[in-house]
Amino acid sequence: MTRPYDPQQIEPRWVEAWERERLYEAGGPDDPRPKFYALDMFPYPSGDLHMGHAEVFAFGDAIARFAWMRGHNVLHPIGWDAFGLPAENAAIKRGTHPKEWTYRNIDLQRASFKRYGVSFDWSRQFNTCDPEYYRWTQWLFLRLYERGLAYRKLAPANWCPKDQTVLANEQVVAGACERCGTPVVRKDLTQWFFRITEYAQALLDDMEELEGWSERVLTMQRNWIGRSEGAEVEFEIAETGERITVFTTRPDTLWGVTFFVFAPEHPSVPALADIGGVPAEVRDLLDRLQATPLTSREQAQSREGIPLGVHAINPVNGEKVPCFVAPYVLMEYGTGAVMGVPGHDQRDFEFARQHGLPVRVVIQPDGEERDAETMTEAYDHEGVMVASGPFDGTPSPGGIPRVTEWLASEGKGRPAVSYRLRDWLISRQRYWGAPIPIVHCERCGEVPVPDDRLPVELPDDVDFSPTGESPLAKHDGFVNVACPRCSGPARRDTDTMDTFVDSSWYFLRYCSPRKEDGPFETAEVARWMPADQYTGGIEHAILHLMYARFFTKALHDLGLVPFREPFTNLLNQGMVIMRGAKMSKSKGNLVEPMPLVDRWGADTIRATMMFANKPEDDIDWATVSPEGVHDWLGRVWRAAHDAAARDGADPEALRRTTHRTIEQVTALYEGFRFNVAVARLMELTNEIRAALDRGEPAREAVTALVLMAAPMTPFVAEELWREVLGGDGSVHRLGWPAFDEELARQEAATLVVQVDGKVRDTIEVSPDVTQEEAERLARDSERARRAIGDREVARVIVRPPRLVNLVTRG
RNA sequence: GCGAGAGUGGCGGAACCCGGCAGACGCGCCGGACUUAGGAUCCGGUGCCCGAAAGGGCGUGGGGGUUCGAAUCCCCCCUCUCGCACCA
Numbered sequence: 001m002t003r004p005y006d007p008q009q010i011e012p013r014w015v016e017a018w019e020r021e022r023l024y025e026a027g028g029p030d031d032p033r034p035k036f037y038a039l040d041m042f043p044y045p046s047g048d049l050h051m052g053h054a055e056v057f058a059f060g061d062a063i064a065r066f067a068w069m070r071g072h073n074v075l076h077p078i079g080w081d082a083f084g085l086p087a088e089n090a091a092i093k094r095g096t097h098p099k100e101w102t103y104r105n106i107d108l109q110r111a112s113f114k115r116y117g118v119s120f121d122w123s124r125q126f127n128t129c130d131p132e133y134y135r136w137t138q139w140l141f142l143r144l145y146e147r148g149l150a151y152r153k154l155a156p157a158n159w160c161p162k163d164q165t166v167l168a169n170e171q172v173v174a175g176a177c178e179r180c181g182t183p184v185v186r187k188d189l190t191q192w193f194f195r196i197t198e199y200a201q202a203l204l205d206d207m208e209e210l211e212g213w214s215e216r217v218l219t220m221q222r223n224w225i226g227r228s229e230g231a232e233v234e235f236e237i238a239e240t241g242e243r244i245t246v247f248t249t250r251p252d253t254l255w256g257v258t259f260f261v262f263a264p265e266h267p268s269v270p271a272l273a274d275i276g277g278v279p280a281e282v283r284d285l286l287d288r289l290q291a292t293p294l295t296s297r298e299q300a301q302s303r304e305g306i307p308l309g310v311h312a313i314n315p316v317n318g319e320k321v322p323c324f325v326a327p328y329v330l331m332e333y334g335t336g337a338v339m340g341v342p343g344h345d346q347r348d349f350e351f352a353r354q355h356g357l358p359v360r361v362v363i364q365p366d367g368e369e370r371d372a373e374t375m376t377e378a379y380d381h382e383g384v385m386v387a388s389g390p391f392d393g394t395p396s397p398g399g400i401p402r403v404t405e406w407l408a409s410e411g412k413g414r415p416a417v418s419y420r421l422r423d424w425l426i427s428r429q430r431y432w433g434a435p436i437p438i439v440h441c442e443r444c445g446e447v448p449v450p451d452d453r454l455p456v457e458l459p460d461d462v463d464f465s466p467t468g469e470s471p472l473a474k475h476d477g478f479v480n481v482a483c484p485r486c487s488g489p490a491r492r493d494t495d496t497m498d499t500f501v502d503s504s505w506y507f508l509r510y511c512s513p514r515k516e517d518g519p520f521e522t523a524e525v526a527r528w529m530p531a532d533q534y535t536g537g538i539e540h541a542i543l544h545l546m547y548a549r550f551f552t553k554a555l556h557d558l559g560l561v562p563f564r565e566p567f568t569n570l571l572n573q574g575m576v577i578m579r580g581a582k583m584s585k586s587k588g589n590l591v592e593p594m595p596l597v598d599r600w601g602a603d604t605i606r607a608t609m610m611f612a613n614k615p616e617d618d619i620d621w622a623t624v625s626p627e628g629v630h631d632w633l634g635r636v637w638r639a640a641h642d643a644a645a646r647d648g649a650d651p652e653a654l655r656r657t658t659h660r661t662i663e664q665v666t667a668l669y670e671g672f673r674f675n676v677a678v679a680r681l682m683e684l685t686n687e688i689r690a691a692l693d694r695g696e697p698a699r700e701a702v703t704a705l706v707l708m709a710a711p712m713t714p715f716v717a718e719e720l721w722r723e724v725l726g727g728d729g730s731v732h733r734l735g736w737p738a739f740d741e742e743l744a745r746q747e748a749a750t751l752v753v754q755v756d757g758k759v760r761d762t763i764e765v766s767p768d769v770t771q772e773e774a775e776r777l778a779r780d781s782e783r784a785r786r787a788i789g790d791r792e793v794a795r796v797i798v799r800p801p802r803l804v805n806l807v808t809r810g
Numbered sequence: 811g812c813g814a815g816a817g818u819g820g821c822g823g824a825a826c827c828c829g830g831c832a833g834a835c836g837c838g839c840c841g842g843a844c845u846u847a848g849g850a851u852c853c854g855g856u857g858c859c860c861g862a863a864a865g866g867g868c869g870u871g872g873g874g875g876u877u878c879g880a881a882u883c884c885c886c887c888c889u890c891u892c893g894c895a896c897c898a
Contacts, residue, residue, distance in 0.1 A: 215814065216814055216892080216893080218814095219813060219814055219893075219894090220814085220892095220893055220894080222813090223812090223813070223893070223894050223895090224893095226894090226897060228897070230898085246898080247897095248898060249897095249898065261898095303896095328898095329896085329898080330896075330898090332897090333896095333898075337898095339898080345896095345898070346811090346896080347896050350896095418897075418898085419897095420894095420897055538892090542893090611822090611835080612836095613822070613823070614823090616815095617816095617823095619822090623821060623822050623823095623837080624836090625836090625837060625838095627837075628835085628836045628837060631851095632835095632836085634851095675822090675824085675835090676823090676834085676835080678835075679824070679834060679835035679836075680835080681835095682834095682836075683834070752830075754831085754878085755878090758879085759830095759831050795878075797878080797879095805878070805879075806878090807878045807879090
């Protein structure tokens with residue numbers, strides 16, 4: 001009697017055995033097998049694993065195991081992204097220390113990962129909050145600092161009043177803090193930045209190398225960088241002679257300029273307001289804006305504005321146009337001043353209407369503008385109608401390139417490129433992060449902490465309740481320090497780094513995680529990087545992936561790594577949702593994976609995730625059920641036991657199915673089509689069952705089945721392989737089953753007789769039917785005759801292996 | 811508005827790259843077997859309509875086109891999802 005399939009009985013045993021056998025440790029430099037770096041986005045330890053983790057690591061692990069079985073030397077590491085605000089907030093709420101909370105969660109997640117059967121190389125684990133790690137985060141900061149890629153400046157920052165910290169632009173969503181949803185306000189602070197804008201063009205250009213990235217993510221990154229080509233044009237202020245530069249994508253519309261607008265924060269504004277006699281109004285506007293978020297919608301959408309009382313001289317025709325200050329012009333983009341062309345820009349048009357300014361349409365010389373004759377409609381630069389007239393018209397002497405050229409030759413402008421991307425604000429006024437390794441000395445100014453005095457350790461005894469000031473600033477023992485340069489009294493920088501800095505290089509540390517005299521071993525990094533496959537959630541499409549790409553480029557230019565892109569192939573899987581909505585405790589639709597594992601076993605939960613949908617799409621947990629997969633594994637279990645007890649070679653038909661399945665499943669794994677792969681394996685299982693029920697042997701088929709299932713359902717595969725099929729060693733070290741191409745292509749041959757595209761009959765024939773035989777069959781056989789009736793056969797199309805099409809006439 | 815992707819049974823989804831038996835595989839549902847019992851296990855059925863059956867008709871968001879043949883290729887439209895959005 002076959003023992004029943006009981007995952008709770010077999011799975012924990014293999015967790016232990018694999019660990020004992022050190023089955024998943026990556027091979028050293030002498031390993032002759034080709035390398036495969038299977039990288040999964042490391043988790044944030046905010047509790048036990050959630051459904052999202054269960055999904056990513058099911059995919060990531062299947063990819064790693066498949067690579068092992070195909071003969072690669074695999075690096076499949078794990079660590080924890082352990083610094084960050086949630087730890088601090090949770091610690092405050094629970095009256096504990098972020099460190100304690102974090103390490104406890106890491107222990108919890110580690111145990112769960114093991115129970116889940118993920119094939120990690122545990123010998124390489126680290127946490128970004130370990131001093132041995134953040135020492136090198138600080139070291140890398142200093143290298144960027146030396147290169148001028150890290151700098152400090154006073155800037156308006158996004159400030160979250162609840163979390164009491166500055167946020168990166170990327171962390172502000174619809175004017176609110178990404179984490180807590182509190183509306184963000186503007187605050188002027190001296191902040192640390194990474195000069196990611198220096199790499200804006202490289203980040204765009206090198207996308208060519210990212211062949212294994214989805215168009216979706218590339219588009220998101222492209223939008224985020226937001227490159228536009230155009231020209232800088234210089235206007236002169238009539239009253240002062242000051243030259244003000246604007247950026248425009250449409251220099252050819254300079255003839256349509258009827259006004260000029262400054263952003264409220266533009267440095268020239270206060271002086272011009274004095275001259276124009278409106279200093280109080282302008283100051284009021286600024287004060288009001290200070291109180292509102294940097295990225296607020298309403299503010300930007302209004303068309304309010306204050307006439308400055310001064311005029312700008314249009315460089316192309318010497319016209320004087322009135323100047324305004326208006327919040328719809330952003331200091332953050334372009335030069336913070338724009339020329340107003342209401343005939344060709346929606347916003348300018350609305351502004352002109354509200355302030356009673358004239359609208360003038362520029363007529364292109366080659367008649368490109370559709371309203372050239374009537375001038376009843378105005379279009380923006382994308383050909384979208386802005387408004388209907390009638391309007392004045394004025395001719396332009398040329399298109400964009402000609403006008404740009406002319407401006408340059410006259411010294412009134414130059415071709416220019418503008419990016420939406422801003423420098424990356426990395427300082428945080430919070431405790432749980434890597435301290436910025438800089439000392440401020442009264443005499444020497446900013447002084448980097450020397451490499452041999454790293455890490456700048458984060459003290460444990462800090463009052464980290466948020467007050468708006470960096471918690472570290474209240475810790476005298478931390479703050480007061482001798483200047484490394486002059487030994488005089490100095491103060492440490494008390495900000496900590498954004499956690500995205502920690503995660504911008506962790507994949508390099510994995511290559512040599514225990515290195516003590518550097519962030520990574522160059523040879524090891526060269527051996528493993530770039531990562532062959534990166535697996536993680538779509539929510540990191542912009543932030544993390546852009547920062548990691550930037551870091552890699554900067555390190556490349558510092559001569560620290562020999563490549564410019566870190567991740568060759570990227571798999572962004574969708575989310576696990578519940579009844580159409582994101583899971584959350586507050587919505588009461590939270591499902592936790594580990595209790596499911598306790599009930600069904602890890603194999604079933606993993607395979608259920610993979611079977612539910614293609615990796616990129618969301619899985620609605622309400623629409624899937626582990627039952628089907630669990631039943632399937634039970635059928636595999638029984639089939640394996642039955643087949644093992646039977647001698648003889650598999651029957652021909654089953655062999656064909658087996659080899660066809662191997663061919664298909666191999667391709668499906670390569671394309672991450674795990675859902676279909678599961679379906680094909682279920683199909684094969686059904687065939688095996690049928691053969692066994694007929695009393696036929698099926699050992700070869702079952703063996704292939706177990707091997708192919710191994711990356712997705714590692715426990716049951718290992719158990720069946722080692723304990724039932726008498727396999728030698730782990731199934732996860734075995735070669736991937738080979739398939740006989742000839743056999744795989746042979747079908748149970750049926751000719752489908754189509755008459756004018758409609759299926760009339762199916763006729764059994766030998767698998768290698770030729771055109772001649774098929775034609776003879778089509779014309780002479782009784783059945784074909786009956787199918788086509790009295791029509792005349794015009795043509796016979798044979799498409800091996802199994803289609804005969806009779807094209808009839810009349 | 812701009813950009814990307816998607817519309818197939820009661821449900822999740824196959825087949826689309828490369829046109830050739832649409833609905834693989836699973837869930838659910840229906841029926842049966844075994845059972846004191848079934849929320850266990852096994853077997854069968856299940857796109858819709860007509861029909862007892864054989865069989866027939868209709869079917870991949872809508873409309874057109876190419877083709878002997880279109881879920882698949884081309885054009886137009888509709889709907890949905892995601893990302894970006896005073897970016898000058």
